Amino acid sequence: MSDKKKKKLTPIQQQYQDFVQKREPKRPVIKNCIYAFLVGGTICLIGQAISAFYIHFFHFDEKSAGDPTVATLVFISVLMTGLGVYDHIAQKAGAGTIIPVTGFANAMASAAIEHRCEGYVLGVGGNMFKLAGSVIVFGVFSAFVIALVKVIVTKYLGGF
Amino acid sequence: MIQGRTWIFKNKPTIISSSAVGGPFEAQGPLAHDFDLLHGDLWIGQDSFEKAEKKLQEDACEQAIHKADLQKEDIQFFLSGDLMNQVISSSFTARTLGIPFLGIFGACSTSMEGLALGSLLIDGGYAKRVLAATSSHNAAAEKQYRYPTEYGSQKPPTAQWTVTGAGAVVIADEGTGLKVTAATIGRVIDMGISDPFNMGAAMAPAAVDTIQTHFRDLHLSASDYDLVVTGDLGRVGFQTANDLLEKQGLRFPKGRFYDCGLMIYNLDEQPVLSGGSGAGCSACVTFGHIFNRMRKGELRKILVVATGALLSPISYQQKESIPCIAHAVAIESEEGA
Numbered sequence: 001m002s003d004k005k006k007k008k009l010t011p012i013q014q015q016y017q018d019f020v021q022k023r024e025p026k027r028p029v030i031k032n033c034i035y036a037f038l039v040g041g042t043i044c045l046i047g048q049a050i051s052a053f054y055i056h057f058f059h060f061d062e063k064s065a066g067d068p069t070v071a072t073l074v075f076i077s078v079l080m081t082g083l084g085v086y087d088h089i090a091q092k093a094g095a096g097t098i099i100p101v102t103g104f105a106n107a108m109a110s111a112a113i114e115h116r117c118e119g120y121v122l123g124v125g126g127n128m129f130k131l132a133g134s135v136i137v138f139g140v141f142s143a144f145v146i147a148l149v150k151v152i153v154t155k156y157l158g159g160f
Numbered sequence: 161m162i163q164g165r166t167w168i169f170k171n172k173p174t175i176i177s178s179s180a181v182g183g184p185f186e187a188q189g190p191l192a193h194d195f196d197l198l199h200g201d202l203w204i205g206q207d208s209f210e211k212a213e214k215k216l217q218e219d220a221c222e223q224a225i226h227k228a229d230l231q232k233e234d235i236q237f238f239l240s241g242d243l244m245n246q247v248i249s250s251s252f253t254a255r256t257l258g259i260p261f262l263g264i265f266g267a268c269s270t271s272m273e274g275l276a277l278g279s280l281l282i283d284g285g286y287a288k289r290v291l292a293a294t295s296s297h298n299a300a301a302e303k304q305y306r307y308p309t310e311y312g313s314q315k316p317p318t319a320q321w322t323v324t325g326a327g328a329v330v331i332a333d334e335g336t337g338l339k340v341t342a343a344t345i346g347r348v349i350d351m352g353i354s355d356p357f358n359m360g361a362a363m364a365p366a367a368v369d370t371i372q373t374h375f376r377d378l379h380l381s382a383s384d385y386d387l388v389v390t391g392d393l394g395r396v397g398f399q400t401a402n403d404l405l406e407k408q409g410l411r412f413p414k415g416r417f418y419d420c421g422l423m424i425y426n427l428d429e430q431p432v433l434s435g436g437s438g439a440g441c442s443a444c445v446t447f448g449h450i451f452n453r454m455r456k457g458e459l460r461k462i463l464v465v466a467t468g469a470l471l472s473p474i475s476y477q478q479k480e481s482i483p484c485i486a487h488a489v490a491i492e493s494e495e496g497a
Contacts, residue, residue: 013352020353020361023399025317032314081310090312091431097312106312114308117208131311 032094039089039096047073047100070101077102081109107131164377165344172339173282175275175491176289176332179223180448181216182440183324185298189425194449195325196223202299202324209309210244213297213326216440217242217253220326221293228330230289235259235330239278240293241270243322243439245304249295259291268363268392269346269468270294271327271443272487276343278331279489288333295326296438305356305473319357320394321432323424327443338454342490344374348470354481356471360397360421360434363467366484367393368404370465374488375410382412386459389450391442391466391486392421394435420445442466454493461492 009017051069054060060068080086086106090097097103108128115127129136161168179196187198197219204212217240225232238257240250241264254261266273274292281287299309301322307313331340349369353362367390374380393401398419405411420442421435446464453459465488471480 009352013350016351016365017353019404020351020364020396020400023403024358024361024396027316081312084310087310087312091314093312094314098314103312106310110308110310110312113310114303117210131307 035092036094036096036099039093040099041096043073043096043100043102073100073102074105077105078109081106082113086110104132104135107135165347165373166377167276167280167283167343167345168378169279169283169340169342171283171285171333172341172492173279173331173333174335175338175340175451176330176335177224177228177337178329178447178451179220179227179327180444181220181223181326182444183216183298185321185430186323186325186424186444188430191424191445191449194452195444196220196227196448199324202297209297209300209303210248213242213244213249213295213300213324214252216297216324216326217249217293217295217328218256220295220328220443221253221257221291224291224293224328224330228332230330232257232259235289235291236287237262237278237281237290238293239264239274239290241265241274241439242295243267243301243304249297250293253293257291266466266485266487267468267470268296268437268439268441269466269485269487270439271391271446272343272464272466272489275329275331275340275464275489276345276487278329279340279343282331282333285333290331291328292331293326293328294439294443296322296324296440298322298324298438301438315433316357317433318355318360318394318396319433320359320392320421320435320437321425321430322438323392323436323441323444325438325440325444327440327447329447336494338451339492339494340489341492342374342378344370344377344488346370346486346488348483348485350481350483352481354476354479356469356476356482358396359437359469359482359484360392360394361400362397362482363391363469363484363486364393364397364400364404366486367391367397367401367465367467368408370486370488371401371405371463372408372410374463374465374490382410383416385461385463385490386416387450387462388412388417389423389442389446389462389464390419390421391464391468392435392437393419393467394421394433394437395427396434397467398422398435423449439468451491454491457493459493461490463488463490 115123278290
């Protein structure tokens, strides 16, 4: 908890928070990092293999192989979400399954499945971007800011 | 009669029947044989989790009425609550039952809120037979309070697992069964915890306050109950409550203080992190397992302290801390009455 938040607590509340903190099991950060590294790395390795597969058998070049590779990974992720496996892997893997494109696919698919019972329009359509929406909003916004920075640096400062 | 914050039921309302219904995950737990009905499928044959929860509660009510050898027309009031928005599981169950209905909300403390209020109606002579119930459903609760069930987020070790289950009791002014002797109504306590993945720690002070008040109001000592059981504090909350009570000088004899959230699952094998939670947790464990033990004569006098975290997903997003409550009900088996 941030210090700013702590300041609002009464002394008794503060005392209790310190009391209870001693009894809370800590998030196993190092273990989580190792799992995230291994699982995330494995997903990337699979992606690399798929990419090599497309280059070798379907004559894509290294740049254009990216699109079918992402599509394949997204498909696998959505399938695993539908089969109810993805969330179990994610409980162990943490950031390892959230960061790659598979995590984004899972966020959309899980929300779509969850709200299927409220109908296709208001349920699936309206809720599909419940979690993924913020990724898109801030993704687009940060891309915009980066683009501005790039333009300023290259045009007016002469670039590097 | 009231003594401090505690109601003492002079006429000792009788729990003439009780029932517990669970889901597939509860069936793998150590208390499986104490359930009246266990569903093998999380959907319970319905097309949404919300409808599944309603079905659970209907099943529990049906079982309780059936076990008491009554028809639903014999029940005068139905008190129920659950975790869903606008307590839909309970209202829809009441629609099915057609019994005069009072909807209640105490989050996970609803089981004892219902039992206490039901006993009050009976003891005051305002009803002859009351049905009190509550339910929770893991996936429905996840959907409402957290993320979609299939979303791959990592939960911290302090998080708890919402029980898929429902419990119901029929309380009557006469008959044989367990007797409700007293109830202490809780105050809302907020110790500034705002992490919804650490509700045990948020609820522990509420449980401690209610337990202390109950013992003070009735001038009891720690060894007066065969079992004092909290609702769903989980590992962290229970340890905290235990330490707080010891600090205040209430030290229970070994094995006489426990938590329903730690009993319902096999904590080492099932991935429930800190333990079970949800309105169904205290209901299933007490109305099923503990009442069965009392009927067998293993326990004579118990105190159930159901704890509830009164947050909503919106209050949490608006950075509010979690206000909590605990209601305690004392129950005795008949030979002790």
